[in-house]
Every structure is written in structure tokens, then in C-alpha cells.
Amino acid sequence: MSSDFRPAIDDAPLPQKSGLKAVIESDIISHERLPMFEVVCERMVRTFATSMRNLTSDAIDVHLEDVTSTRFGEFMNRLSDPAILGVFRVREWENYGVVTVDSGLIYAVVDALLGGRRGNGAPRSEGRAPTTIETGLISKMVQIALTDFAASFEAIEPITIEIDRVETSPRFAAIARPSNIAAVATFRVDMEGRGGRFSIVLPYATIEPVRDKLLQRFMGEKLGRDRIWELHMASELLQTEIIMDVVLGEQHMRLRDVMNLQIGETIGVNRGPDDALEVHCSGVPLGRAFIGQRTNNIAVKIMTDISKGFAK
Template sequence: MADETEDQAALAQWAATNGDGAAAVGGEWGAGESEGDGLIGSERILNQDEIDSLLGFDLSDDDSNERTGIRAIINSALVSYERLPMLEIVFDRLVRLMTTSLRNFTSDNVEVSLDNISSIRFGDYLNSIPLPAILSVFRAEELDNYGLLTVDSNLIYSIVDVLLGGRRGTAAMRIEGRPYTTIERVLVQRMVEVVLADAKAAFEPLTPVNFVLDRLETNPRFAAIARPANAAILVKLRIDMEDRGGRIELLLPYATLEPIRKMLLQQFMGEKFGRDNIWESHLATELWTTQMEVRAVLDEQQTPLSKVLNLKVGDTLMLNATADSLVELRAGQIPLTRGRMGRRNHHIAIRCEAPLDPAAKQAVQKRLK
């Protein structure tokens, strides 16, 4: 309002000093304002639902994996875990192993369920971790990279309550506003080691991987194992112990899984890409019956083209070889072995004096491929 009053005062002062010309300009100024008001009134303003749809945010279904609008464009750089079908088999195996091992660990009825597997940026995951929580940084030795295992507050107090002999049928007591004690951290560390041992067993049929606990953190900033923009696989596991329980979230950056990416692309265990044993056997059988031309080279000489063009009938070429010289056997341009020339019945024959050249074997195999 103050700006509009100042503009009007300045316009009136300028009109007073410039006479009729200023009045004409003032009339155009007013006409422009009226036209602008009509234009603004004719524009259509989006409501909140249309804005949410354009941006790709749907508050009614937060867990939906479908993304639309601008949000879909932003998340298009992420690799979907469905492109690694073997991961789902590995994590299903992990759930079964954890159910048994945690029952033995807690001496209680434990049910482990797999909530979902999704792709997420590492920075977005760190910002979404509900605190307080314990973040376990572990190292995959054979893969030469790290992973993250997050245990939420509900599961921490439930495990402590179960391991220290809490009564069944009562919810675990939560004390907010204080850091975790040494006893709580040690008990959670033991549970994390059990889970990592199960993860090692889950990956065992695919590839041997040893997961070793590196450290425990309570601040997500100190658990940075990848760049914020890097993509990662997030696995959410639900652990229920009658009326107690909580969540465990396992995060593996794609950089960690890159060395075994070809194995994770398999549709089933033991799948071989581009290789058929039946076809290999058939090809080997046909190769044994294949006719191949072998040449016996007595000697080689380099002669100028002018001399070759001047050759006449009756000219003699002297070879730098004797009757005892070794003769080279070739298949095309590939040297195979050497032998001595002789006679068998009414034919000239070559007796091999050396084994097949290893370089020749590699050259033949390369040509066959």
C-alpha cells in the first residue's frame, strides 16, 4: 500500500509539471491497469490437488512406489531393484535365516517379515531416519565397500527388554531424551552381528561375502558411507516378538553391489548368460569331423617382384633346406607344429617332432569364438 501511494504521488507531481502530455500518459497508465486487471481475472489458478499432481506428491498414499510429474523426472536417475531379480531371492532367504537365528538369540517367538525393497538416494535416506536410532556401519570385505544397518528405537528397547528378562505381555518402556547406555549398545551390537552372519549365509549360494561390523553410530552424519546423490538399495524388515518389536533397515549402495551385478541379474540361481551346454557338445562333435586343410612349408624366401615377373619356364629356385630340415605345418596362416619329411608307401609324409604350439591353440580358439 505504501508503494502504491508513493507511485500515485510521483505520477501526480509529474503530471502537474508536464501539463496535457502528462494527462495523456496518465490516461494510458490507467487503461493499462484496467486491461491488466481483466487479464489477471481471466487467468486460471491451480488448486492444491492439481499442484500436488503436477509435482508428483500424493499425501493420501505415501508408500506408493509409483511416481508421476516432476517427482518422476527427478527420481528417473535411480536404478530400480527389479533390474536385479536375484536380490529378492537373497533377501527372502535372509528373512528365513533371521527368523531362526533371532529365535535362538532371544529365546522368544520371533517373526521376521520383509516389508519392501526400494531404491533411494543415500542422502534422502539419511534425512528420513527417525531418531533416536542406532546405525551400524559394516564392511563387505570381498566387495571392498560398506553398508548400513539401522535399528529403530522400538526394536532397541524391545531387544533390551527381552534379553534382560522383561515380562511378556507388557510393552517395552521407552525413555526419551537420553543417549543409549553401554549395556543397550552392547546388546544391540550382538543382535547386529547375528543379522550380519545371516546376511553372509544368504549371499553364500550366490557369492562368498563376509560382512564385518565396523562401528555403531547414533548420528546419521557420522554414518556417511556414500555420496548423498548415490543410489542405494533399501530393505525394510519388520521384527515382531508377540506385542513387542520394531524395524531393521538394511541399506546397500549400488557401488557395493557392482562387483556381483552380473550374478544379481540372473533370473534364477545358476543361470548362465549366452552359454548352452547342449550347443557346446554339438559344436565339439562337429569339430572332430571337420575337414581342415594343412600345409607343409619347406622353406620361405622373400624375392623382389621384378625377379618374380622375369621367371621363365625351366628356371630353378634354390631352397635353404635339406632332407633333414624340419618342415612347418600350418593351418591357413597359423603355425601348428614342426616335423620331418619322409615317405610312407607311395606318398610323401610328415612325422610330427614337436607338440602343438600353445599360441596356435589360442589363435584357433579365438577364431572359433
């Protein structure tokens, strides 16, 4: 009696990735949060809602749905079809970003701008590519969004954003390698029963020049600086009284000779009446001056710029 035992295929252990391949192909994104980027996006919600109301004359609600980090290739692969992608360039950073608009928001904005009825719900997507007219109308909205984003970013650092091109296929909007990490801010726009989402995608290579500022946890109107105290300290410093010394001369002497000085003795210094004297403050040389007399008082005339320090 023979028994032929073969293990089931389902029971066979799956090969596990290890080493560098496991790190590269890992689905888990572990990257530092950017608190100030979230603050910028929150500011943009208010300004963009106002801009969209002026554009469409509809009641607009804008919400920040999520700020996250993901691989650039994975995000682009998740885009629904059709979609419009605006590739923009940040002049100061010399790098690019992408704005993606989903089909729901495309048809809602086009319907609103062309006089569609309100409250009919989001138009159904036909699965076709946007027309030239639709692309032109959405390009106007993308420009407004980027202008408001640049204005919101001004609290971190002034930037200038320029639209490079508008694409309808993710393949032509590739501005980074698929494995590169990107910061993604997703916004929800509701327009009286219709609407959709758009996202701003910034690869980490793009925001590298301001990464340290985006890592800050707190920000007032001036990145954590208290303007009231700053002005108060500046005004008080300008009113601070200091003592300045005019050094008539210096003479090196032994302690024994100093202790043997008598009343009436003269200590010679190597200074003439027309020689410039050194002006000190707490032992720190500030500049040079000439000694003279003014209204029966001894006076000195500053001959060098104190703000530039003392140069011999």
C-alpha cells in the first residue's frame, strides 16, 4: 500500500521579499509630516471658496478632505477617467507640481459656467475625453486655484506659480518617477448638489527648498513671531542709554610704578592734539573721533561709521 502525498498549492508559503527590493516595493509610506503644508491648505479653502463664488455665481462649499503622502506613480494610477491635469511650475523652486481635477468637478464647473440648472445633481460621466471648450473652462478654474495656493503660501515663503500645460492623460503629466514620494492635498468642492474633487500634488523634491519651514508645528501670522513684542523690544532698544568712552591714550606701566605715583606727576601718552581717538562701549571699539570744544564743553566728533564696526 503506497501513499503519494502532495502538498496543496494553496499551502505553499509565498516567497517573501527581502533587502532593498522589499524597501523599494513596500506599500507603506513612512515619511515626515508637514504641519505647515496643512496650514497653507486650510488657508486656501477660504480664499478658493470666495474665488469660485465669483467665477460661477453659485453657492460654493470647499472642504479640505485629506493631506497625505504617497508615491507619485500610485496616485496617478488611481485617477479616474476622464480627468484634467494641470502641470505647473514654481519659479522660485525651479520645479514642478500637478493639479488634478476629477470628472465630477469637471462636469459640475462646466455645467455651472454654461448656465446649467441648479440642484440637478452631478452630471453623468460619459467616459469620454474632455472637449476643447471643457478643457478651457477648467483651465480657468485651475489658474484660480493656483493663484489662491500661491497667496496662501505667502505666509511661508512668497512663490510664483506658472501653468506649464494642461493634459488629459496622466502619462503626459509625469513630473516625477513613479516611486518618488509626493505630498497630496485633496479638496472637495460642492456646488448646490453637484461637485467633485481636485488635488494638488507636490513631489518632495519640489518642496525641498522650504522643507524646513513646512516641518514647523506652529505658525502665527508671521511664522511664530510675536509682532507686538518684536516692535516693543525694537522701540525699547532704541531708547536704551549706554555709556561711551573716549580713550585719550594708553600707557603700559608696571604695578610698582603705578603705586609709586605722586600727586602732580605727569603720565605721557603718545597722542597729539590732532590725532584721532578711539571710541569704546563696554570695552568694545566702535570707531574713531576727534576731540574739541563746544559751548565751553569738551566734545568729540565721530569720524567713522559706528554701524559698520571699528576698523583700524
